[in-house]
Amino acid sequence: MLKCHNIHKSYGTIQAVRELSLSMDQGVNYALLGPSGCGKTTLLRLLAGLDTPDEGKIILRGKIANDPKIRIAPEKRKLSMVFQNLALWPHMTVEKNLSFGLRDNSRKKRMEKVNTRLEMMHLMHRQTAYPYELSQGEKQRVALARALISNPDLLLLDEPFVNLDRPLKKTLLSQILDIGKKEKVTILFVTHDYQEAMAIADRLLIMREGKIIQEGPPEEVYRHPFTPFTGFLIGSGGFIKGSVEKGNVVSKLGVFPLSNKTSHNEVFLFFRPEDIHICTSNTGYPAMVINGNYTGGRWLWEIEISGDKLFLYAPGPPPSGELIYIEVIHPPSQILQKME
Numbered sequence: 001m002l003k004c005h006n007i008h009k010s011y012g013t014i015q016a017v018r019e020l021s022l023s024m025d026q027g028v029n030y031a032l033l034g035p036s037g038c039g040k041t042t043l044l045r046l047l048a049g050l051d052t053p054d055e056g057k058i059i060l061r062g063k064i065a066n067d068p069k070i071r072i073a074p075e076k077r078k079l080s081m082v083f084q085n086l087a088l089w090p091h092m093t094v095e096k097n098l099s100f101g102l103r104d105n106s107r108k109k110r111m112e113k114v115n116t117r118l119e120m121m122h123l124m125h126r127q128t129a130y131p132y133e134l135s136q137g138e139k140q141r142v143a144l145a146r147a148l149i150s151n152p153d154l155l156l157l158d159e160p161f162v163n164l165d166r167p168l169k170k171t172l173l174s175q176i177l178d179i180g181k182k183e184k185v186t187i188l189f190v191t192h193d194y195q196e197a198m199a200i201a202d203r204l205l206i207m208r209e210g211k212i213i214q215e216g217p218p219e220e221v222y223r224h225p226f227t228p229f230t231g232f233l234i235g236s237g238g239f240i241k242g243s244v245e246k247g248n249v250v251s252k253l254g255v256f257p258l259s260n261k262t263s264h265n266e267v268f269l270f271f272r273p274e275d276i277h278i279c280t281s282n283t284g285y286p287a288m289v290i291n292g293n294y295t296g297g298r299w300l301w302e303i304e305i306s307g308d309k310l311f312l313y314a315p316g317p318p319p320s321g322e323l324i325y326i327e328v329i330h331p332p333s334q335i336l337q338k339m340e
Contacts, residue, residue, distance in 0.1 A: 001026040001153060001186060002047070007056030007066075009042055016042040017053070018210040026153065027184035029177065031197035031218075033233065034207035040190045041084075043207070044156045047188070048081045049074035061153070079154035080147035084162060086139055088131040088146075094118070095127040098146050117145040120179070137168045144172070148179060155180070157189045161196070173200055194234040198222070206230050223272070224333045231270050231333070236300060238310035239268045239335075249334060252306055253285055253326075259334045269332040273300060276312040277329045284325035292318030 004022040008015070017039045024030060032040050045051040046058060049065065049072060058066035060079075065072040089097050095114055102110045118124045121141040131139060140160060147155060157176075161169045177200060180187045189200050197204055198218045206214040206221065214226045225231035228239060242251035244265055249256045251269055258267075285305060292301040292314070301318045303310050303326070312326065 001061055003059040005057045007053040009046060009053050015210050020212055022212055024186055026186055029180055029187045029200055029202045030205055031201035032188060032190045032205045032207055033194055033197040035192060038207045039210040040207055041158055044158050044190060048156055049077055078152055080152040081156040082143045082147045082160045084159045086143040088142060090131050093128050093130055094142050097142060098149050101150055113149050117149050121145045136163060140172060154186045159191055236311040237270055237272050239270055240308045242267050242269050253328050256331055262336050264336050268335045270335055271310050271332045273311040273313045275328060275330040275332055276310060276326050279325040279327050282325050284327040287324055287326050289318050289320055289322050289324055291320050
């Protein structure tokens with residue numbers, strides 16, 4: 001239902017979005033993950049029609065919505081956007097914030113739609129309140145209700161939960177997923193929190209320096225990052241170097257089949273904490289325990305093996321400075337060329 005083809009957007013000398021192509025299907029949840037300043041908000045503004053690309057095309061439901069010469073107005077795109085600052089009208093009640101965009105409907109129809117969304121967000125008791133009288137969580141729900149009142153095909157969420165505590169985030173994420181599933185709304189959720197992204201996404205989009213550098217189901221992106229940047233962005237992990245010999249990768253942690261054909265003599269093996277196990281005897285590979293932290297239910301230890309740092313999960317606090325023995329229990333991802 002949406003395609004971006006090679007879009008670029010610059011602000012002066014800053015390239016906010018560059019060479020970006022993307023395809024999104026109806027009713028699918030997408031999470032756009034990347035560090036601050038990588039172009040996430042700019043991409044949403046381009047999709048919403050608030051900005052125009054310098055080059056490339058944006059196609060909605062088979063029709064050009066944007067190129068350097070064509071621009072379909074935001075209100076005609078059948079999409080809604082929730083901004084990070086929520087952008088509620090401070091002089092309007094909750095009810096009027098929701099009904100403002102329904103002026104073409106009869107009063108009866110407006111009130112039906114408003115009440116449906118207020119009930120969905122458990123806000124009927126706050127319909128006459130003003131934004132300054134609401135809690136932060138209530139403001140978030142009003143913004144979501146307002147975004148959904150026009151029954152959009154596409155819902156754009158620009159880090160709307162950045163100031164909320166984790167239990168409230170979890171509740172609102174669950175509500176959004178339920179709404180998307182019931183109403184077949186395509187959701188594009190922008191965040192820099194990989195746990196939020198993994199929780200909401202059917203497909204994960206990794207963005208860096210204005211480009212989408214990897215896309216796929218969350219588990220696939222987690223297990224098989226294309227670059228160290230992606231690997232470190234969505235969890236703990238570490239690299240060791242391996243040499244390619246006769247279809248295998250020979251490394252300090254063992255020999256592994258080469259997963260892809262390559263002309264490189266060296267590849268880098270990426271290990272997640274769950275890939276490595278502590279041996280009960282001195283039969284594995286020696287490693288030094290550096291430190292660790294408690295992650296809730298288990299400990300995450302940082303270890304060093306011949307100068308390379310890796311991570312593993314352990315049942316107790318780290319014996320820092322002690323020698324342990326480890327073994328690999330899951331095949332690592334293989335990245336052909338280490339990229340910063």
